[in-house]
Amino acid sequence: MNEEKMCACGKPLHYSSPEIQRLIEEIVRDFGEDLEVVCGEHRWLVPRHFIALHGLKAWELPTLGFKEITDGRPQGDAADG
Secondary structure (H helix, E strand, O other): OOOOOEOOOOOEOOOOOHHHHHHHHHHHHHHOOEEEEEEOOEEEEEEHHHHHHHOOOHHHHHHOOOEEEEOOEEEOOHHHO
């Protein structure tokens, strides 16, 4: 049984077209699920699917619950919040 892939927003992946979803899934397969996003002195691991589906604004990063990287180690967990 195939498990439905979920977006970090809590919904199943909700791309507007199958072609876009296939492209992002190839990128995820080739480069990994998460992307390190740097904003000032802070870094977060943000799922590529979330960025593709919702975009990303710097001011949102501290409020979205993604793992913040400190001293090379992720802090917190998106599932916690």
